Amino acid sequence: xxxxxxxxxxxxxxxxxxxxxxxxxxxxxxxxxxxxxxxxxxxxxxxxxxxxxxxxxxxxxxxxxxxxxxxxxxxxxxxxxxxxxxxxxxxxxxxxxxxxxxxxxxxxxxxxxxxxxxxxxxxxxxxxxxxxxxxxxxxxxxxxxxxxxxxxxxxxxxxxxxxxxxxxxxxxxxxxxxxxxxxxxxxxxxxxxxxxxxxxxxxxxxxxxxxxxxxxxxxxxxxxxxxxxxxxxxxxxxxxxxxxxxxxxxxxxxxxxxxxxxxxxxxxxxxxxxxxxxxxxxxxxxxxxxxxxxxxxxxxxxxxxxxxxxxxxxxxxxxxxxxxxxxxxxxxxxxxxxxxxxxxxxxxxxxxxxxxxxxxxxxxxxxxxxxxxxxxxxxxxxxxxxxxxxxxxxxxxxxxxxxxxxxxxxxxxxxxxxxxxxxxxxxxxxxxxxxxxxxxxxxxxxxxxxxxxxx
Amino acid sequence: xxxxxxxxxxxxxxxxxxxxxxxxxxxxxxxxxxxxxxxxxxxxxxxxxxxxxxxxxxxxxxxxxxxxxxxxxxxxxxxxxxxxxxxxxxxxxxxxxxxxxxxxxxxxxxxxxxxxxxxxxxxxxxxxxxxxxxxxxxxxxxxxxxxxxxxxxxxxxxxxxxxxxxxxxxxxxxxxxxxxxxxxxxxxxxxxxxxxxxxxxxxxxxxxxxxxxxxxxxxxxxxxxxxxxxxxxxxxxxxxxxxxxxxxxxxxxxxxxxxxxxxxxxxxxxxxxxxxxxxxxxxxxxxxxxxxxxxxxxxxxxxxxxxxxxxxxxxxxxxxxxxxxxxxxxxxxxxxxxxxxxxxxxxxxxxxxxxxxxxxxxxxxxxxxxxxxxxxxxxxxxxxxxxxxxxxxxxxxxxxxxxxxxxxxxxxxxxxxxxxxxxxxxxxxxxxxxxxxxxxxxxxxxxxxxxxxxxxxxxxxxx
Numbered sequence: 026x027x028x029x030x031x032x033x034x035x036x037x038x039x040x041x042x043x044x045x046x047x048x049x050x051x052x053x054x055x056x057x058x059x060x061x062x063x064x065x066x067x068x069x070x071x072x073x074x075x076x077x078x079x080x081x082x083x084x085x086x087x088x089x090x091x092x093x094x095x096x097x098x099x100x101x102x103x104x105x106x107x108x109x110x111x112x113x114x115x116x117x118x119x120x121x122x123x124x125x126x127x128x129x130x131x132x133x134x135x136x137x138x139x140x141x142x143x144x145x146x147x148x149x150x151x152x153x154x155x156x157x158x159x160x161x162x163x164x165x166x167x168x169x170x171x172x173x174x175x176x177x178x179x180x181x182x183x184x185x186x187x188x189x190x191x192x193x194x195x196x197x198x199x200x201x202x203x204x205x206x207x208x209x210x211x212x213x214x215x216x217x218x219x220x221x222x223x224x225x226x227x228x229x230x231x232x233x234x235x236x237x238x239x240x241x242x243x244x245x246x247x248x249x250x251x252x253x254x255x256x257x258x259x260x261x262x263x264x265x266x267x268x269x270x271x272x273x274x275x276x277x278x279x280x281x282x283x284x285x286x287x288x289x290x291x292x293x294x295x296x297x298x299x300x301x302x303x304x305x306x307x308x309x310x311x312x313x314x315x316x317x318x319x320x321x322x323x324x325x326x327x328x329x330x331x332x333x334x335x336x337x338x339x340x341x342x343x344x345x346x347x348x349x350x351x352x353x354x355x356x357x358x359x360x361x362x363x364x365x366x367x368x369x370x371x372x373x374x375x376x377x378x379x380x381x382x383x384x385x386x387x388x389x390x391x392x393x394x395x396x397x398x399x400x401x402x403x404x405x406x407x408x409x410x411x412x413x414x415x416x417x418x419x420x421x422x423x424x425x426x427x428x429x430x431x432x433x434x435x436x437x438x439x440x441x442x443x444x445x446x447x448x449x450x451x452x453x454x455x456x457x458x459x460x461x462x463x464x465x466x467x468x469x470x471x472x473x474x475x476x477x478x479x480x
Numbered sequence: 481x482x483x484x485x486x487x488x489x490x491x492x493x494x495x496x497x498x499x500x501x502x503x504x505x506x507x508x509x510x511x512x513x514x515x516x517x518x519x520x521x522x523x524x525x526x527x528x529x530x531x532x533x534x535x536x537x538x539x540x541x542x543x544x545x546x547x548x549x550x551x552x553x554x555x556x557x558x559x560x561x562x563x564x565x566x567x568x569x570x571x572x573x574x575x576x577x578x579x580x581x582x583x584x585x586x587x588x589x590x591x592x593x594x595x596x597x598x599x600x601x602x603x604x605x606x607x608x609x610x611x612x613x614x615x616x617x618x619x620x621x622x623x624x625x626x627x628x629x630x631x632x633x634x635x636x637x638x639x640x641x642x643x644x645x646x647x648x649x650x651x652x653x654x655x656x657x658x659x660x661x662x663x664x665x666x667x668x669x670x671x672x673x674x675x676x677x678x679x680x681x682x683x684x685x686x687x688x689x690x691x692x693x694x695x696x697x698x699x700x701x702x703x704x705x706x707x708x709x710x711x712x713x714x715x716x717x718x719x720x721x722x723x724x725x726x727x728x729x730x731x732x733x734x735x736x737x738x739x740x741x742x743x744x745x746x747x748x749x750x751x752x753x754x755x756x757x758x759x760x761x762x763x764x765x766x767x768x769x770x771x772x773x774x775x776x777x778x779x780x781x782x783x784x785x786x787x788x789x790x791x792x793x794x795x796x797x798x799x800x801x802x803x804x805x806x807x808x809x810x811x812x813x814x815x816x817x818x819x820x821x822x823x824x825x826x827x828x829x830x831x832x833x834x835x836x837x838x839x840x841x842x843x844x845x846x847x848x849x850x851x852x853x854x855x856x857x858x859x860x861x862x863x864x865x866x867x868x869x870x871x872x873x874x875x876x877x878x879x880x881x882x883x884x885x886x887x888x889x890x891x892x893x894x895x896x897x898x899x900x901x902x903x904x905x906x907x908x909x910x911x912x913x914x915x916x917x918x919x920x921x922x923x924x925x926x927x928x929x930x931x932x933x934x935x936x937x938x939x940x941x942x943x
Binding site (some may be wrong): 054070071081099107118123219414415418419442 | 514516517520521522523524525526527528529530531539540541542545546547548549561566567598599602620623657659663664665666699705706707708709732735738739740742754756818820853854855856857858859861862864865866867868885886887888889890891892937938939940941942
């Protein structure tokens with residue numbers, strides 16, 4: 026299989042990765058993962074540029090497998106002496122691991138990558154003054170959005186252009202590149218002695234994709250609609266999750282469906298393949314070959330072609346995601362699902378989750394809810410979610426739904442259930458799929474019968 | 481790391497286009513970790529990151545650039561990039577003369593982890609795995625992780641500050657899964673200090689592993705936590721994150737000055753119950769949040785934030801303090817040389833009271849006893865915060881009874897501080913934490929005595 030890197034810089038990185046991998050010794054497998062990115066961040070506050078950061082960073086991760094033992098080392102630079110040190114450290118580290126018959130690098134599997142190149146050179150060549158103007162403009166738009174907006178904690182413009190290459194002594198050679206720009210604002214609104222914050226953001230593959238008005242409107246709306254919010258009494262409720270909130274729940278589910286968790290007995294769905302684990306309305310795929318996703322890619326972290334993986338179809342669990350080591354152990358091929366950075370070995374992860382759209386707009390789904398809560402934000406996901414037991418408990422802010430309409434604001438309450446129950450309690454999925462900055466595509470989802478903890 | 485003459489030259493370049501303040505922050509960090517999972521030592525990892533971040537301040541604007549190239553040419557290129565980013569208008573040469581200062585943390589590292597054979601680190605993993613599995617057949621999975629890092633930093637700035645520090649941290653954690661008729665539950669224990677391999681003289685690793693395993697098994701019998709408001713007793717050492725979230729973040733001067741804190745304008749006011757004294761203390765020897773200097777070259781301090789219920793001061797970094805014409809409180813920290821510093825906590829804790837912890841529980845007819853909290857999160861503008869309970873029990877008739885499943889608790893910082901109605905005499909620091917703010921993580925510590933909040937909302941599923 027031949028592969029042509031998309032540009033000279035990618036070709037240079039691939040050549041570097043291949044030259045490191047060519048140091049392989051007899052009885053050993055060797056992998057080098059190399060990345061380089063340049064980025065800018067402009068933060069605006071009070072009509073001024075608060076900070077302007079511009080930098081290039083690069084690094085390499087070296088993985089050695091010898092006698093079924095794996096060792097790893099990395100360096101935050103591509104200087105030759107640092108690479109040599111990383112290689113020596115990785116070899117030394119391998120001698121202390123215990124042998125595992127399944128460890129080993131990926132090997133070419135004949136799956137051709139789906140061509141994809143959303144790299145727009147205009148991201149890297151954009152004038153600094155335009156980035157500053159955009160950040161200042163977003164701040165102005167938020168401030169002008171409502172008389173109760175008293176400030177913007179920060180308005181940012183960020184861009185990043187990055188390239189990576191991975192090569193192994195087993196014949197893997199892959200490289201990719203990507204460029205993105207994004208903007209976000211956190212608005213502060215005051216009324217009497219109440220202060221609320223609301224965030225808005227916009228992301229694109231090129232500067233022209235950015236929609237400042239949408240980001241500003243969102244930040245203003247979210248900061249201003251919670252005035253007077255207070256806890257409501259504890260009760261059972263239906264919740265309506267707009268795409269960005271629903272994507273969070275899809276991400277939690279996706280995390281439990283990785284081969285590594287399943288094989289090590291940490292997934293509540295480990296023995297449920299072929300069974301109904303969710304409402305028949307739910308279909309979930311992980312598909313980095315869907316070019317609408319901001320996480321679309323040709324190669325995974327081990328250099329295998331990305332592919333479309335069905336996880337849940339009509340509520341029935343189809344299978345799990347694997348990298349090459351976990352796949353070998355499970356007797357399954359890799360699903361091209363290795364995710365990594367330079368400072369870690371690959372692990373199995375979701376890359377571009379998408380929930381299949383159902384029927385009906387957000388408004389029509391809302392109209393069907395008698396009593397419920399529309400969630401504007403969830404907090405405490407890292408402390409209130411246990412993906413082994415499936416317990417979920419988070420703090421929320423939002424608006425009550427009464428007779429199909431958004432009603433009074435609510436805050437300082439929790440909602441709780443288990444992931445297992447929530448999937449079965451899905452009562453509606455909208456047609457309004459939205460592609461979110463993290464790469465997930467998700468429509469509105471309505472889930473019944475959660476516990477609301479309040480006054 | 482970098483010669484004084486080179487630093488003076490680089491700072492001169494940074495200031496040449498009209499900079500009012502310039503700084504070089506250089507860092508050389510080595511990390512090592514080892515992980516055992518699924519009964520097998522899976523992997524040892526080592527990493528090295530080295531580079532410098534240079535900032536130039538002009539008016540309200542900070543220009544920042546970083547580089548992995550610590551040569552004079554590399555640093556000058558970064559200084560020029562930072563100066564250009566700050567868009568200074570004026571010209572003229574600025575000569576910077578540095579005065580070398582010292583950083584002292586008042587104790588020595590006994591055994592640098594880098595000098596310890598890897599085999600000894602691996603041995604700790606297998607020992608902990610065996611100890612955890614010996615607790616019972618219900619233990620279905622164990623993961624053990626060891627980590628150490630050595631971070632050398634150098635700060636030099638146009639005010640003449642020139643200081644270096646060398647920090648060593650060592651960490652160990654055990655996570656267990658127990659499986660039973662009710663599904664799976666987890667238990668975790670972790671220890672970490674700003675010390676070397678002597679960490680393992682301080683702790684019994686076998687006991688730590690057994691505690692993690694027992695916690696997971698105990699939770700197999702746990703019932704759903706209640707949902708709604710009730711009194712909550714928090715265990716000694718287990719719940720410092722409560723104060724980190726309830727008031728710590730809201731007392732960071734950058735958030736206060738932007739109007740994003742519910743504690744804005746409240747210095748001198750009664751913000752907590754009498755008897756409540758909250759301190760942020762970077763000097764606390766050996767604790768996870770210990771620093772000799774902050775990442776702006778200021779010596780660590782012990783800062784009293786709330787004294788006997790009265791708000792005494794916020795926490796400050798260089799930029800905020802400079803604006804207010806006061807001194808930094810030594811709270812300017814950053815994740816790495818690739819980040820700008822901002823106001824961050826160090827070790828945040830609540831001083832002990834006088835009550836017997838047993839009597840605090842005995843005088844609570846009905847409520848929840850949270851022995852260990854997990855992480856938390858706060859919206860500083862509203863003061864609403866959540867924190868997770870990783871080990872909790874019901875209190876019935878003044879006695880700790882059944883274990884509860886995991887969940888979050890939610891409260892409002894200013895209200896909760898006023899609702900503290902009992903403080904124990906049994907202060908302890910808790911496990912090591914990582915505090916995240918604007919995408920940067922830094923090591924922090926926390927501590928509390930046993931205490932009671934008269935009402936908090938518990939986010940369980942039981943009616």
